[in-house]
Amino acid sequence: xxxxxxxxxxxxxxxxxxxxxxxxxxxxxxxxxxxxxxxxxxxxxxxxxxxxxxxxxxxxxxxxxxxxxxxxxxxxxxxxxxxxxxxxxxxxxxxxxxxxxxxxxxxxxxxxxxxxxxxxxxxxxxxxxxxxxxxxxxxxxxxxxxxxxxxxxxxxxxxxxxxxxxxxxxxxxxxxxxxxxxxxxxxxxxxxxxxxxxxxxxxxxxxxxxxxxxxxxxxxxxxxxxxxxxxxxxxxxxxxxxxxxxxxxxxxxxxxxxxxxxxxxxxxxxxxxxxxxxxxxxxxxxxxxxxxxxxxxxxxxxxxxxxxxxxxxxxxxxxxxxxxxxxxxxxxxxxxxxxxxxxxxxxxxxxxxxxxxxxxxxxxxxxxxxxxxxxxxxxxxxxxxxxxxxxxxxxxxxxxxxxxxxxxxxxxxxxxxxxxxxxxxxxxxxxxxxxxxxxxxxxxxxxxxxxxxxxxxxxxxxxxxxxxxxxxxxxxxxxxxxxxxxxxxxxxxxxxxxxxxxxxxxxxxxxxxxxxxxxxxxxxxxxxxxxxxxxxxxxxxxxxxxxxxxxxxxxxxxxxxxxxxxxxxxxxxxxxxxxxxxxxxxxxxxxxxxxxxxxxxxxxxxxxxxxxxxxxxxxxxxxxxxxxxxxxxxxxxxxxxxxxxxxxxxxxxxxxxxxxxxxxxxxxxxxxxxxxxxxxxxxxxxxxxxxxxxxxxxxxxxxxxxxxxxxxxxxxxxxxxxxxxxxxxxxxxxxxxxxxxxxxxxxxxxxxxxxxxxxxxxxxxxxx
Numbered sequence: 001x002x003x004x005x006x007x008x009x010x011x012x013x014x015x016x017x018x019x020x021x022x023x024x025x026x027x028x029x030x031x032x033x034x035x036x037x038x039x040x041x042x043x044x045x046x047x048x049x050x051x052x053x054x055x056x057x058x059x060x061x062x063x064x065x066x067x068x069x070x071x072x073x074x075x076x077x078x079x080x081x082x083x084x085x086x087x088x089x090x091x092x093x094x095x096x097x098x099x100x101x102x103x104x105x106x107x108x109x110x111x112x113x114x115x116x117x118x119x120x121x122x123x124x125x126x127x128x129x130x131x132x133x134x135x136x137x138x139x140x141x142x143x144x145x146x147x148x149x150x151x152x153x154x155x156x157x158x159x160x161x162x163x164x165x166x167x168x169x170x171x172x173x174x175x176x177x178x179x180x181x182x183x184x185x186x187x188x189x190x191x192x193x194x195x196x197x198x199x200x201x202x203x204x205x206x207x208x209x210x211x212x213x214x215x216x217x218x219x220x221x222x223x224x225x226x227x228x229x230x231x232x233x234x235x236x237x238x239x240x241x242x243x244x245x246x247x248x249x250x251x252x253x254x255x256x257x258x259x260x261x262x263x264x265x266x267x268x269x270x271x272x273x274x275x276x277x278x279x280x281x282x283x284x285x286x287x288x289x290x291x292x293x294x295x296x297x298x299x300x301x302x303x304x305x306x307x308x309x310x311x312x313x314x315x316x317x318x319x320x321x322x323x324x325x326x327x328x329x330x331x332x333x334x335x336x337x338x339x340x341x342x343x344x345x346x347x348x349x350x351x352x353x354x355x356x357x358x359x360x361x362x363x364x365x366x367x368x369x370x371x372x373x374x375x376x377x378x379x380x381x382x383x384x385x386x387x388x389x390x391x392x393x394x395x396x397x398x399x400x401x402x403x404x405x406x407x408x409x410x411x412x413x414x415x416x417x418x419x420x421x422x423x424x425x426x427x428x429x430x431x432x433x434x435x436x437x438x439x440x441x442x443x444x445x446x447x448x449x450x451x452x453x454x455x456x457x458x459x460x461x462x463x464x465x466x467x468x469x470x471x472x473x474x475x476x477x478x479x480x481x482x483x484x485x486x487x488x489x490x491x492x493x494x495x496x497x498x499x500x501x502x503x504x505x506x507x508x509x510x511x512x513x514x515x516x517x518x519x520x521x522x523x524x525x526x527x528x529x530x531x532x533x534x535x536x537x538x539x540x541x542x543x544x545x546x547x548x549x550x551x552x553x554x555x556x557x558x559x560x561x562x563x564x565x566x567x568x569x570x571x572x573x574x575x576x577x578x579x580x581x582x583x584x585x586x587x588x589x590x591x592x593x594x595x596x597x598x599x600x601x602x603x604x605x606x607x608x609x610x611x612x613x614x615x616x617x618x619x620x621x622x623x624x625x626x627x628x629x630x631x632x633x634x635x636x637x638x639x640x641x642x643x644x645x646x647x648x649x650x651x652x653x654x655x656x657x658x659x660x661x662x663x664x665x666x667x668x669x670x671x672x673x674x675x676x677x678x679x680x681x682x683x684x685x686x687x688x689x690x691x692x693x694x695x696x697x698x699x700x701x702x703x704x705x706x707x708x709x710x711x712x713x714x715x716x717x718x719x720x721x722x723x724x725x726x727x728x729x730x731x732x733x734x735x736x737x738x739x740x741x742x743x744x745x746x747x748x749x750x751x752x753x754x755x756x757x758x759x760x761x762x763x764x765x766x767x768x
Contacts, residue, residue, distance in 0.1 A: 019302070019321045019331040019714055020354060024064060025073045031328045032062045033320050036099040036200065036307035038109075038135060045069055046135045048100050048111065049306075051077060052327035057091050061098045061111065063136060069311070078137030079111055079130050088141040089128060092118035097248075097306065099201040100135070101209060103230045109135050110230040112211060114197050115144045125195035127213065129231050142231065146193025147213070147224055151235040154282070156183050180243040185216035194222060194237075198247040200307065202281070205253070210281060214247040215239075218265050221246050223281060240285045246274060252308040252315055252337075259345055261291060261317065263304045268324040270299040275345065288344065291337075295351035295361070295715040295741070298754065302715070303333040317347050353693070356712045358764035361739070364404050364413050366755040367394040371427040372744040374758070377671040377721035378608045379430045380483035380495075380538070382738040383760065385728040386435035389461060390760075392738065393431040393443065397755035399424040401431055401445050403463040408728075416463035420455065422446035425750040432482045435727075437490015437513045441465075444482035449500055452476040471509050471518035480504070481608070485540045486727050493546070493573060494518070495538055500556075504533040505587070506548075508573050521573045526550060527587035535561070535607030537621070542730055545570055545617045549638075551599075551607050552590055558659045561605040564621060564638055565593040566645075579619075579640050596645045597638050599625055604633040604659045610673045610722075618642055620703070622674040622683050624651075631656040635672055635683060639703050650697055650707050655689055666719060666744045673722040677733050679705070680765055684722040684737065692716040694739060694761065712763055719744035737761045 022030045035049025044067060051062035061079040064072040079098070081091045089095070094116035102109055108131045115128035128144035152158060160182040167188060169176045176184075189195060199213035209226040211233065216222075221244070224237035246262040253259070258278045264271040275288040292300055303319035315337035323330045337345050352359050367374050374382075374394045383392045388408050396402045399422055404415040422429045428448035435441055439460030446453045455465040470476055475498040485493040492511040497504040505524035512519060525548075526534040536550035546569040554560035567576045567584060576584040578594040585592060599605050605625035613619050621638040635651040657668050668688035675682045682698040694712040699705035718741050725736040739759040743751045 019333055022072075022332050025071065028074070029329065030064060030072055030074075030332065032064050033322075033327070033330050034097045034306050035061075037309050037318070038100045038102060039311065040102070040135060043067065046100065047072065048078070048098050050095060050098065052330070054326055054328060057081070058093070058095050060089075061095060061113065061139070065136075069309075069316075075136050078132070079139035079141070088144050089115065089130075090118050094122075095128075096197070097199050099199070099307070100139075101201050101203050101230060102135075103209075104207075106229055108133065108230075109137075109139070111139045112199065112201055114199050114213070117144075122197070125197055125215075127196040127199060127211070131231060146189070147196045147211070147215070147222070148233050148235055148237055149193035150191060151237070152190055153183075153186065153222065153237050153239045155238045156186060161187050177243050180216070180219055183239070183242070185219065186239065189216070196222075198249065200249050200251060202251045202253075204281065212249045212251060212260070214249070214265075216242075218247055219243050219245055221249060221262070225282070236282070238282050241276070241287070244274075248304050248306065250305045250308045250317070252310055254315070254339075254345075255343070260285070261305050261308070261345075261347075263300065268322045270302045270304060270322075272298050273300045273305065273347075291345050292347045292349070294349035294363075295713065295757065295759070297349070298756075301333060301335075301349050301351075308337065315345075351713050351715045353711045353714050355710045356763060357710070359712055360762045361713075362411050362413075362760045362762070364392060364758045364760065365394075365402065365415055366397055367402070367740050367742075367758040368397050368399060368424045369740065369742045369753045369756040370750040371425060372719040372721065372742050373422070373424045373427045373429055374431075374740050375717075375720040375723070375738070375742045376427060376430050377610065377673065377723060378481055378483070378537075379723040379738070380432055380485065381434065381726055382431070382723040383725040383728075383736060384433055384435050384484075384486075385725050385731075385736075386439050389435075389439070390725065390728070390736070391433060391435065391441060391463075392758070392760065393433045393445075394738075394740070394758050395422055395424045395431065401443065401465075403433075403441070403443070403465075405461075405463060414463065418443075418463075418465050420445065420453070420465065420468075422453075423448075426748060427744055428480060430482075432484055434484025434486060434492045434494075436486075436492050436511060442484055442492060442494075442511065444479075444484070444494070444496075447479045447482050447496070449478050449480055452479045452482075454482075471511075472520045474520050475507055475523065483538065485538060485546075487540060487572065488542075488544050489513070491572075493521070493540070495536075497533070498524070499528075499533075503528050503530045506534055506536060506550075510572065522586070524587045525573070525576065526567075527589050528552075529589055532590065534565075537609055537611045539611045539613055539619075539726070540730075541613035541617050542615065543617050544572070545613065546573055547611055547613050547617075547619045549596060549611050549619070549621045551605060551623075552593075553607060554601065558607065559604075560601050561599075561607050561659075562601045562603070563593075563595055563599050564597040564623065566596040566619065566621075566640075567594065568617075568619070579645070596621065596640070597647050600628075603628075604657070606633075606659065606667075606671055609671045612674050612676050614676050615678070616642065620674055620676050620681065622650075622672045624669065624672070626656075631658075633657065633669070635669075635685065635697065637674070637681070637683070637703060641703075646703070648703070650683060651687075653687065653689060666746045670721040673724060675724075675729055675735060675765075677765065681705075682735070682765060684724070686717055686720055686722075692718055692720075694720070694722070694737070696763070698765070712761065713739070715741070717741045733765070735763050735765055737763075 032049030096114040098113035130139035196213040321331040441457040508522040534550040670686035
């Protein structure tokens with residue numbers, strides 16, 4: 001399913017705002033939050049919202065004006081706080097969620113907002129009303145107070161009035177929740193009026209207006225009817241979802257049915273949207289699933305709804321991406337509301353950055369997310385293409401090995417849960433797949449010092465796997481880091497570590513497609529001599545040259561990583577050469593290794609990153625480490641220009657961190673992946689400094705050129721590391737990546753997280 005979309009607004013098409021700076025006509029970010037929009041009879045839009053300052057009292061309610069919903073002119077403060085002591089809206093008050101409706105009978109513009117009194121925090125829980133003769137104000141406050149004093153909801157059983165002693169009950173117990181449902185706080189607040197915080201307004205087809213607000217200490221929504229002037233309540237109101245803890249209500253009506261979208265109550269932090277519907281606005285309401293679809297739907301795309309704008313046939317969900325440390329910098333997210341085949345509203349979001357160019361995201365299914373087992377950088381491969389079939393592998397939420405395939409350029413995936421499971425709580429136990437020249441799929445999974453778990457598809461193009469079987473039977477009892485690589489004649493290489501961390505060796509098998517069997521190529525290409533381990537990255541270029549680079553690790557502790565070394569083979573891995581074509585004596589050890597770059601221990605040097613080669617078989621390696629005079633690790637490129645090894649920094653990070661200890665680490669940056677095409681070099685990574693999104697650093701001028709970074713997604717991916725369809729890149733220069741938001745506790749700790757969506761992200765490097 002492709003998540004590409006645009007918003008239809010009348011005859012205009014604008015891209016959804018994705019949390020970037022939205023400039024007004026003066027070039028300033030639109031400072032208009034928690035608000036709503038009024039459209040007049042001339043087609044002019046008035047956007048009212050909170051005007052926020054940084055650690056400063058609010059000035060009042062702002063208004064911006066537009067004819068096309070894209071270009072906005074700042075009209076300043078239209079409802080201003082008063083410096084007069086005791087004024088209805090005194091300076092120092094809190095103003096939230098302002099909404100304006102027009103009353104055609106009185107000719108007045110009526111503004112309602114959540115109002116907290118100066119110096120009272122959030123204890124007042126009042127609502128205020130202001131009126132104006134003009135949509136640009138000035139709006140004059142006429143009242144502030146609680147709602148419907150002395151009145152009870154029409155849908156509350158008055159016989160259930162509790163004893164006041166129950167107000168002393170411990171919160172959140174089952175007994176307390178039952179009393180809340182029965183109206184414990186409603187009865188408590190009846191005399192002085194109901195609390196009213198987050199709110200919106202709604203004018204129905206019959207001209208009646210309603211005030212919808214979070215009440216009863218934000219535990220229960222209430223809907224209150226307004227009088228004919230729209231400035232007072234009639235005393236008629238209902239409670240909906242008592243104890244449901246809803247706030248930020250938004251509402252619209254379609255085909256006679258009322259729909260409301262709210263949020264949970266988690267302060268400034270985003271949470272999962274809720275949806276409900278009713279046939280009668282003052283009748284029974286029914287809960288529905290989260291309407292959000294796409295990356296980070298579980299937190300409403302990092303946003304919280306504020307209003308639903310109806311414009312001609314379009315419905316637009318307006319939301320705020322709150323920045324509590326700098327409220328004026330809070331961003332805006334506007335997305336279209338569509339409807340599924342059953343007429344149920346959906347809010348879809350592609351999650352692609354506006355700077356990503358021609359980039360698409362295809363959703364496949366849900367995967368396990370409690371560790372990085374689906375998203376470790378050393379998956380070779382997570383995605384593989386054979387002819388026009390693309391395959392992907394991942395662990396589903398139950399830990400089953402799951403395979404899927406599609407035709408290239410299609411969004412129709414066939415998904416198959418296999419009979420095999422892995423220990424997903426260990427981030428090492430990745431799935432790697434390869435496709436041989438006949439189209440058989442080869443799968444290795446669940447390895448961290450375990451016996452070989454290898455299976456082959458029952459027939460070419462099939463997702464059904466046969467029985468677990470050996471390859472060669474040699475050194476297959478202690479396998480880690482399984483990787484498949486394709487040769488141009490259709491054969492496969494299988495590379496893995498034989499032995500334990502700190503004293504393992506690099507072994508290589510070859511699948512001979514004509515014989516349909518595996519043979520041994522190397523028992524120990526790189527030998528740690530029982531003293532250390534090589535941690536490698538490998539690439540087979542279009543000339544069938546095998547490139548391998550590695551760091552040495554002296555113990556199982558990551559801080560003992562050191563140096564970047566290199567070797568290549570031109571005969572399928574039988575013999576190995578240095579960069580100058582000098583033959584290696586095998587096995588390769590520390591003493592005879594070619595050093596591509598000397599890096600000391602305790603340099604925050606990471607192991608197992610990636611490498612590639614250009615069309616002339618010149619190798620490129622990416623990694624990260626820190627210089628001796630800095631505590632900030634930087635991404636770095638190491639390459640051979642045909643004459644000598646070179647290296648350079650390609651990032652400008654500012655946040656220090658340190659690598660130490662063993663096991664899978666939760667590190668603020670990912671290990672990188674590199675691709676090269678002529679003078680284009682791209683490095684894919686994730687960095688907490690950039691919001692942990694999928695980022696691409698790139699240059700179009702070779703290794704010595706200037707580098708630019710583009711964020712490809714606007715959603716964070718947490719513990720994700722890049723893996724890609726290396727065969728598709730090598731053969732067609734198409735960049736397809738495995739993307740999933742995953743999590744990782746430090747030191748092999750799994751986290752209790754909900755399943756997350758697995759995607760293929762495609763991006764066109766020619767548009768970079």
